[in-house]
Amino acid sequence: MATSLTLKLTTASTLSRFHSTKFTKPRNLTTKIRCIGWDPEGILRAPQTGHIAKQEFKRRLEKDAEAKEAFERHVREEKEHRRALRESRVIPDTAAELVEYFLDTEAQEIEFEIARMRPRLNEEFFLHLKGELGKLRFAVSKTQEMEDRLIELEALQKALQEGTEAYDKMQDELVNARKNLMKILTSDNVKTTLLEMVEQNELNRSLLTLLDENIANAYHANQKQAAEYMEKLRGAMLKYITV
Structure with missing residues (x-):
């Protein structure tokens, strides 16, 4: 009986101390997120730098365009200066x-x-x-x-x-070159004509330059079909041309 009474008193005392104990939350508790490696919802996104990059690219493009325009203007002015200088000279x-x-x-x-x-x-x-x-x-x-x-x-x-x-x-x-170009343009068999001209060493840079001028003139005159045909001839000539 005495033992039972002692146990009850001890238990009561222990419970009394348990209920009287207070759990106080730390005052200066700071939560820090060190690393997040998984974000399936996309809540924490990386900084968006696309707009800044686009603006920088645009500024650089505008700057390059201005530089190109300035260079082309300088070339035009230089050509005009030379033309005026040539015309001003008195022929002896x-x-x-x-x-x-x-x-x-x-x-x-x-x-x-x-x-x-x-x-x-x-x-x-x-x-x-x-x-x-x-x-x-x-x-x-x-x-x-x-x-x-x-x-x-x-x-x-x-x-x-x-x-x-x-x-x-x-x-x-x-x-x-003019004579040989006419020979090529009027040929019924271009490949055979080119081979014959290779044997006679008639394919050279002068002929290629003249053909390039004709291609440019054809495009300028809106003769697209003629220009494209001459470009095909140019490709064929490059297979045989000598410097």
Whole structure:
């Protein structure tokens, strides 16, 4: 009986302490999400950077367009400047004046002036130039001015001789290219014609360049069918062409 009473008292005391105990929530409890590797609902999405990227691309495109426009404007202005400069030059009448004309020509304009003045660059002109060079070379007493003049005329003579030879060769190739292109365009059997031209070494870059010009002109004139046909010919020519 005493034992039973003691057990009841002990149990009652224990329960009394249990119910009197208070569980207090921590005051400064901060919940942190360290990592989320699974988000099937798409609640926590990655930052959307597409709009920023599109804006950056647009700005870069506009900048490139402005740069391209500025470059094209510069090219047009340069062409106009050169055209005006060429038209403003007075064509010389004599061989002596023609020598001075070429001495005053800029290096990048020499080829153009040789083409324009080719009929004047004849035997008479080169004899005059050779005569002036002879006087300077065999002069008894030479000044610095004469030495400089001699160097200039020697350089001019070489440039004009090489330039006229190159121009004449180009003109001959152009004439042959026109003839050969007509042969191809009027051929009943293009493949056979090309093979024959390969044997005669008639397929070259001059012919290809002329064909390219005709293709561009055909497209410009809205002759699409003719342009496409010539493009097919171009593809066939590239199989056999030699440099």
